[in-house]
Amino acid sequence: MRGQGHGRGGGRRRRFRRPVGFLEPALLLLLLRGPAHGYVLLDQIKEFEPSEMNPSVIYRALRDMEERGWVSSTWDQDQTQGPPRRIYCLTALGNEMLAISVKELKMTQDQISYFLNAYRQGMEDKD
Amino acid sequence: MRGQGHGRGGGRRRRFRRPVGFLEPALLLLLLRGPAHGYVLLDQIKEFEPSEMNPSVIYRALRDMEERGWVSSTWDQDQTQGPPRRIYCLTALGNEMLAISVKELKMTQDQISYFLNAYRQGMEDKD
């Protein structure tokens, strides 16, 4: 393993990154409510992303966020209705990143509002 | 004018696609106000995307949208302060796609609102 990073896959130095898109913030928010494993998050994420999600997308996002230290995972002790579960927990860093996401999403909202107003304006001027 | 399915790279049938991201809708909206060339759009786009844009991103988006028939282009007749300009025009299809973008952006706003409310809720419950 080359220097930086640790845990699954580590290696390449990654510059500081913000959460992108909706998926990661939504997962962080779900984990703010309490620890959970991928399979149940796959179901719960529908609250924020109604469109059907491919499981691998969720699992990959969780693993990526663990590499960045936003969440941490442990194997479930309890007997399950299937193979063992990896339980994810929000870390302090993850909490901060969630707060940053919230700020960014507010900015995104403003940007969209501006765009929509400009569109209305543009349509009025057509008439 | 570079028509469907031939010229640069042409050939591959592309399935129907919605506008993605902010860039393309923003360009369509600017073109709703009137025809324009890439170099001036590169400046005007700052109204919607304050962050610095690499020219190639704009030009590529315009070419992609022309391939899909959302805009059409002609070479500028007038003398310019440099090499000839390619003037882009919004097409009827482009107008429809812009309207679709607007609907989608409204949905995105609702999604973000829901997320932000859920975050506030989650934070209250922590206290």
Add this chain to the structure above:
DNA sequence: TTTATCTATTGACAAAAAGCAAATAGAGAT
């Protein structure tokens, strides 16, 4: 008991979108 189904996670590969660097080139100013 083998088969199917639901639970649960992972890996490999491809496509789409964005970022970056630089080439090409016309026109006007120094």
Add this chain to the structure above:
DNA sequence: ATCTCTATTTGCTTTTTGTCAATAGATAAA
């Protein structure tokens, strides 16, 4: 000539997202 501003294009790479399918434990049905 050379520099700068205008104007567009090309190629390469990275980042992000999407899709498909493999693996595997547990449980219920045939």
